[in-house]
Amino acid sequence: MSNARTLYDKIWETHATALGDSGDSLLYIDLHLLHEISSPQAFAGLREAGRSVRRPARTLAVFDHNIPTADQSLGLVGVQDEEARVQLQTLERNAAETGIEAFRMGDPRNGIVHVVGPEQGRTQPGMTIVCGDSHTSTHGAFGALAHGIGTSDVEHVLATQTLRTRKSRNMRVRFEGALPPYVGAKDMALAMIAAIGTGGGTGAVIEYVGEAVSSLSMEGRMTLCNMTIEAGARAGLVAPDEKTFAYLAGRPSAPHGADWEAALAYWRTLSSDADARFDEEVVIDVSGLAPQVSWGTSPEDVVAIEATIPDPGSIDDPDRRTSKSQALDYMALKPGEPIAGTPIDRVFIGSCTNSRIEDLRAAAEVVRGRSVAAGVRALVVPGSGLVRAQAEAEGLDSIFAAAGLEWREPGCSMCLGMNPDRLMPGERCASTSNRNFEGRQGRGGRTHLMSPAMAAAAAVTGRITDVRKLMS
Amino acid sequence: MKPFIRHCGIAAPLPLANVDTDQIVPKQFLKTVERRGLKAALFYDQRHAPDGTPIAGFVLDQAPWNEATILVAGDNFGCGSSREHAAWALADFGICCVISSRIADIFYNNSINNGLLPVTVPADLLAHLMGLAELGARLCVDLERRIIIHGEDAYPFVIDERVRARLLAGLDPIGEAQAEEAAIAAIEGRLAAATPWLPHPAEAEGHAA
Numbered sequence: 100m101s102n103a104r105t106l107y108d109k110i111w112e113t114h115a116t117a118l119g120d121s122g123d124s125l126l127y128i129d130l131h132l133l134h135e136i137s138s139p140q141a142f143a144g145l146r147e148a149g150r151s152v153r154r155p156a157r158t159l160a161v162f163d164h165n166i167p168t169a170d171q172s173l174g175l176v177g178v179q180d181e182e183a184r185v186q187l188q189t190l191e192r193n194a195a196e197t198g199i200e201a202f203r204m205g206d207p208r209n210g211i212v213h214v215v216g217p218e219q220g221r222t223q224p225g226m227t228i229v230c231g232d233s234h235t236s237t238h239g240a241f242g243a244l245a246h247g248i249g250t251s252d253v254e255h256v257l258a259t260q261t262l263r264t265r266k267s268r269n270m271r272v273r274f275e276g277a278l279p280p281y282v283g284a285k286d287m288a289l290a291m292i293a294a295i296g297t298g299g300g301t302g303a304v305i306e307y308v309g310e311a312v313s314s315l316s317m318e319g320r321m322t323l324c325n326m327t328i329e330a331g332a333r334a335g336l337v338a339p340d341e342k343t344f345a346y347l348a349g350r351p352s353a354p355h356g357a358d359w360e361a362a363l364a365y366w367r368t369l370s371s372d373a374d375a376r377f378d379e380e381v382v383i384d385v386s387g388l389a390p391q392v393s394w395g396t397s398p399e400d401v402v403a404i405e406a407t408i409p410d411p412g413s414i415d416d417p418d419r420r421t422s423k424s425q426a427l428d429y430m431a432l433k434p435g436e437p438i439a440g441t442p443i444d445r446v447f448i449g450s451c452t453n454s455r456i457e458d459l460r461a462a463a464e465v466v467r468g469r470s471v472a473a474g475v476r477a478l479v480v481p482g483s484g485l486v487r488a489q490a491e492a493e494g495l496d497s498i499f500a501a502a503g504l505e506w507r508e509p510g511c512s513m514c515l516g517m518n519p520d521r522l523m524p525g526e527r528c529a530s531t532s533n534r535n536f537e538g539r540q541g542r543g544g545r546t547h548l549m550s551p552a553m554a555a556a557a558a559v560t561g562r563i564t565d566v567r568k569l570m571s
Numbered sequence: 572m573k574p575f576i577r578h579c580g581i582a583a584p585l586p587l588a589n590v591d592t593d594q595i596v597p598k599q600f601l602k603t604v605e606r607r608g609l610k611a612a613l614f615y616d617q618r619h620a621p622d623g624t625p626i627a628g629f630v631l632d633q634a635p636w637n638e639a640t641i642l643v644a645g646d647n648f649g650c651g652s653s654r655e656h657a658a659w660a661l662a663d664f665g666i667c668c669v670i671s672s673r674i675a676d677i678f679y680n681n682s683i684n685n686g687l688l689p690v691t692v693p694a695d696l697l698a699h700l701m702g703l704a705e706l707g708a709r710l711c712v713d714l715e716r717r718i719i720i721h722g723e724d725a726y727p728f729v730i731d732e733r734v735r736a737r738l739l740a741g742l743d744p745i746g747e748a749q750a751e752e753a754a755i756a757a758i759e760g761r762l763a764a765a766t767p768w769l770p771h772p773a774e775a776e777g778h779a780a
Contacts, residue, residue: 116754123733127758139604156770182602189604233653247677249655251684259748297589298647298673333676354768362768397589418645422588517598536593538616
């Protein structure tokens with residue numbers, strides 16, 4: 100039998116205790132990220148049991164899910180929603196009392212937890228990372244084993260710095276070929292989820308390989324790994340390479356000096372062995388990939404921009420057929436109609452999927468010199484205060500403002516509509532976020548997932564539009 | 572945590588695929604700082620008009636399923652957000668067990684942590700149990716014997732042994748992990764050698780919550 104190991108096997112072996120009698124282990128956690136929604140009950144549980152936070156220095160708290168995206172400089176007293184304010188104050192107090200570093204709302208380092216971790220250099224190759232948020236899979240872009248957990252497990256990690264878990268299966272997704280213009284990481288992720296389904300990765304950790312993955316920037320790899328949870332997988336991984344190291348160099352929490360050299364030597368060992376065995380393999384050729392758009396209420400309900408809306412009547416499984424028919428009713432769309440040309444009311448450019456500098460540049464390129472269509476309201480919400488500052492230094496805010504898009508302060512915003520940014524019933528939104536679930540962006544709201552360039556094209560045309568045609 | 576050994580009750584059918592945790596508990600209920608009190612939040616948008624008026628017709632509001640303690644759900648139940656509020660709300664309603672052909676990873680773990688038994692069964696058995704649930708059947712789920720019982724019929728299911736052991740014993744997972752301190756400290760030592768640039772524990776680090 101071969102001793103060849105996958106990258107996932109290697110990270111697992113470094114961090115897990117020996118298998119217990121029942122086949123599970125404790126997995127040591129290198130970095131634990133906290134936010135206001137999923138942590139208050141965990142701290143309360145610790146308090147009730149008289150337990151301590153084991154490694155405050157390996158824990159970082161941010162404020163992102165329910166913060167407003169305007170007037171953050173007023174501080175928490177400026178948060179109008181009282182329940183949200185109490186939750187934010189609770190995190191502030193819990194962090195202060197337990198010695199955990201917290202980036203407060205309005206601090207330029209604050210922002211969406213999955214933008215902040217990498218930006219600060221906290222996220223590093225070979226680490227194990229958890230957060231009470233399903234999109235923790237984002238950090239896998241650095242070759243870190245990263246996944247979401249619930250609040251009871253947040254409490255478990257605070258108390259023990261470990262997670263009781265069982266090893267997942269190894270799955271590999273190979274993206275072959277070169278990406279065409281105006282087609283990117285978001286399109287790759289949506290095409291994969293359409294191919295394998297939202298449950299297709301259940302029980303697996305996916306390693307992404309292939310020419311198209313290597314060619315992605317770190318921002319693109321984060322988008323791809325971010326959406327891995329939408330395929331049901333526990334985590335996504337991209338082996339670290341020179342792009343990864345270049346991204347990390349000089350970041351505040353990245354190693355410096357002699358430590359940098361030691362870290363590089365370690366990080367270069369982090370890849371799957373050439374003959375490592377994967378339990379499952381999926382191959383997707385991207386050379387002919389078109390921009391992808393979702394039509395339904397699950398991230399697997401995706402078609403290419405030039406395609407028509409599929410007919411649920413052709414599905415054999417009765418539960419699935421019912422679900423897809425209900426999705427079309429909810430979305431007020433008909434089978435056989437082209438997805439392109441569907442009129443939209445709102446545009447959201449942001450979220451942990453697509454709020455990084457490269458995403459904002461892609462959107463700005465499309466709206467530059469154009470104007471938001473009449474009747475359309477468009478929001479741009481950068482992923483962190485630092486992304487916002489970088490975009491302003493590049494003049495992107497002026498491009499958005501000139502085109503009529505609103506330039507906001509950082510946060511999760513309209514991805515999940517916990518703050519005041521949300522859809523009204525019946526409104527249709529071109530969104531760069533990750534979930535098109537019923538009511539996700541506001542009750543009765545209709546979400547179409549797409550890339551930043553495609554969302555920008557929708558903003559200026561008022562319809563779901565093929566960005567390649569707009570830009571040709 | 573209360574042990575789960577055997578449970579009998581009314582099973583409610585939810586014959587939809589990919590029911591996500593946003594449906595189980597919508598966003599407006601995530602601002603709580605408590606674990607309890609989420610019964611009213613369960614499937615809120617399906618059970619209430621936008622102005623908050625109850626809408627009749629959702630399965631858990633109709634007899635006999637308003638007293639259901641078992642949920643039989645379509646494939647890939649609990650996908651999406653990691654919100655543990657979904658498990659809390661189901662438990663608050665009185666649901667002790669969810670049966671599906673596939674249960675999403677994070678929801679599965681959240682269920683276990685709340686003593687809620689997640690059972691996965693093959694698609695054909697799910698279809699059969701869904702049919703029984705639609706007739707208002709009472710099912711028994713016996714975790715000790717790993718069978719679902721309806722009348723004279725018993726249907727075996729497969730479950731991860733650690734999950735079974737933990738639910739049968741009703742153990743405190745944090746206490747269990749803390750009992751493995753020597754193993755945890757050994758990993759910390761190993762990682763301190765491999766990644767010396769990261770902050771490693773000083774003696775007696777740890778802050779009371």
